[in-house]
Amino acid sequence: MLIRKIYDTLYETYGEQNWWPHDTVLEVAIGAILTQNTAWRNVEKAINNLKREGLLDGKKLLSVSDDKLKELIRPAGFYNQKAERLRSFLKYLYKKGGCLKKINDDTKKIRNELLQIKGIGKETADSILLYAMDRPVFVVDAYTRRVLRRHNIIKEKADYETIQSLFEQNLPKDVSLYKEYHALLVKLGKEHCRSRNPQCGTCPLKILFMTD
DNA sequence: TTCCGGCGCC
């Protein structure tokens, strides 16, 4: 089926993407918030700043001053809102015991709780669930939408959950597969399926959509 | 729909 074929083709073309590099899972969740509408390169700078200050720890990060936090995450942009978003998330985390790994609630419950946090929307919530908590949730982002749109697989106004279930219902419920697929779509979106000046001539998916 | 924003690339 198509959804599977797209994955196989992308995997054969690009290989393992190795998302998402980290020392701790908290770092993954923090990265998920910092990377909102932001190039990963800039998020890395911010995370390295936090690491250098020894602040990649929930309690320490919550105790740092607002100005200091903003200064450290500044390279990731939107630093005023992101500082607040990080604090909101960390407060939630501590209400839940302070450790992502020890949260044993079912995925839907956690997702709903994450979505209540101001500054965490569907994509960020699902990124945290998938990449930091190893829950089988497919992450839908702008690249995903664009790739599917350009191949006419979804409607113009298809909403988040519709796209998400398209993947989840056509793939085995496999965390590693979901992680890899999303990473591969991002790779495709950067290399070929760009918003501007798309490289359709060399698109690895071209062979799947040739009609003659 | 618009704002939030630093950063690197064309």
Next chain:
DNA sequence: GGCGCTGGAA
């Protein structure tokens, strides 16, 4: 100097 970046809120 303009544009897009592993979005979300109002």
